[in-house]
Amino acid sequence: METVYFMKDEETDQTVGEIVSKDYRKAEVFKKYGIDFCCGGKRTLSQVCKSKNVDLNALKKDLLAIDKQPSMPSQDFNSWNLDFLCDYVVNTHHKYVVKAMPLIFEYTQKVERAHGDTQPEVVEIANIFIKVMEEFNLHMMKEEKVLFPYIKELAIAKENEKPIHLPHFGSIQNPIEMMELEHDHVGELMSSIRTLSNNYTAPAGACTTYKLAYAKLQEFENDLYQHIHIENNILFPRAIELENEIA
Ligand SMILES: [Fe+2]
Numbered sequence: 001m002e003t004v005y006f007m008k009d010e011e012t013d014q015t016v017g018e019i020v021s022k023d024y025r026k027a028e029v030f031k032k033y034g035i036d037f038c039c040g041g042k043r044t045l046s047q048v049c050k051s052k053n054v055d056l057n058a059l060k061k062d063l064l065a066i067d068k069q070p071s072m073p074s075q076d077f078n079s080w081n082l083d084f085l086c087d088y089v090v091n092t093h094h095k096y097v098v099k100a101m102p103l104i105f106e107y108t109q110k111v112e113r114a115h116g117d118t119q120p121e122v123v124e125i126a127n128i129f130i131k132v133m134e135e136f137n138l139h140m141m142k143e144e145k146v147l148f149p150y151i152k153e154l155a156i157a158k159e160n161e162k163p164i165h166l167p168h169f170g171s172i173q174n175p176i177e178m179m180e181l182e183h184d185h186v187g188e189l190m191s192s193i194r195t196l197s198n199n200y201t202a203p204a205g206a207c208t209t210y211k212l213a214y215a216k217l218q219e220f221e222n223d224l225y226q227h228i229h230i231e232n233n234i235l236f237p238r239a240i241e242l243e244n245e246i247a
């Protein structure tokens with residue numbers, strides 16, 4: 001007989017970000033329903049279902065189905081030290097972005113040159129991607145040069161029970177607020193690319209570069225979701241907590 005799982009009411013009141021923080025596999029379920037779990041991760045399950053007109057019971061059933069599958073406890077970002085988590089984000093997500101951006105730029109520019117006359121959306125996509133590149137390169141630099149070094153300092157200070165130097169930006173909440181606004185903006189830019197590209201669907205008979213450009217943009221967006229999710233829903237709240245603890 002099939003085991004029936006029930007989701008408690010308090011779990012319905014959890015935010016989407018909290019649910020994905022506990023188990024990243026559940027991000028797939030939210031993607032399926034078109035629910036933003038990274039930038040919009042601070043809304044509860046019930047709130048998001050109401051605003052997106054999603055059937056809460058169907059969503060809960062899909063989330064519970066994930067619980068039945070074996071998980072990978074070693075990938076629990078919540079249990080990692082914050083200095084290690086910063087290094088992880090830089091060495092995986094930032095590194096990927098640095099590598100993927102010039103390639104996607106090249107493909108979108110090629111598609112624009114070849115098809116821009118008849119398909120104006122590819123011109124828009126190429127231009128929006130340039131904005132994504134400019135903004136996100138600067139964003140990652142701020143994280144790597146300012147925010148992450150401070151988070152690492154906090155983590156090391158806690159471990160060695162040493163005092164910390166007060167940063168020029170005051171509380172960590174200030175740069176974090178700025179990073180979250182920038183995440184929102186890049187998320188909006190990528191979502192307009194998704195709409196313009198009809199969910200990354202190249203037209204019938206499209207050339208290889210066209211298909212590749214869309215496939216790479218989709219891959220970029222997927223990576224971006226996980227990247228922003230780790231920062232917004234795990235790294236940043238834990239860093240704020242740690243700063244409060246030490247201060
Ligand atoms: Fe980042």
Ligand SMILES: [Fe+2]
Nearest residue numbers: 143179183231
């Ligand atoms: Fe970020």
